[in-house]
Amino acid sequence: MPLFSSSxxxxxxxxxxxxxxxxxxxxxxxxxxxxxxxxxxxxxATEEERGDWKQTATGIHFNALDVDVAL
Known part of the structure; x- marks a missing residue:
């Protein structure tokens, strides 16, 4: 299971x-x-698109896809 994160x-x-x-x-x-x-x-999405995300105050935002997942 790949882990996507950014430094x-x-x-x-x-x-x-x-x-x-x-x-x-x-x-x-x-x-x-x-x-x-x-x-x-x-x-x-591609792995690259899935890996391009940031944590927001309400969840996760996938930048390249403009998708928000509320947590």
């Missing part, structure tokens, strides 16, 4: 993709899973 920003969450799911793990170890069917742009 540009310190991130308090880890974002991974596997088996048609988006997994978000918080610093406290809690994990949430979201079906990629909910986010068609993410389901069809």
């Amino acid at each position: 540009k920003h310190k991130k308090e969450v880890k974002v991974t993709f596997a088996n048609g799911l988006l997994f978000v793990e918080r610093a406290d170890g809690k994990q949430q899973a979201f079906p990629l069917e909910w986010f068609p742009q993410l389901m069809n």
Whole structure:
């Protein structure tokens, strides 16, 4: 399961993709899973597009795709 992160920003969450799911793990170890069917742009995205994200006050924003996932 690949881990996508950027050295540009310190991130308090880890974002991974596997088996048609988006997994978000918080610093406290809690994990949430979201079906990629909910986010068609993410389901069809390249690894590079999936890796270009930032943490926001309300969740995760995928920059290249302009997709927000609320946590």
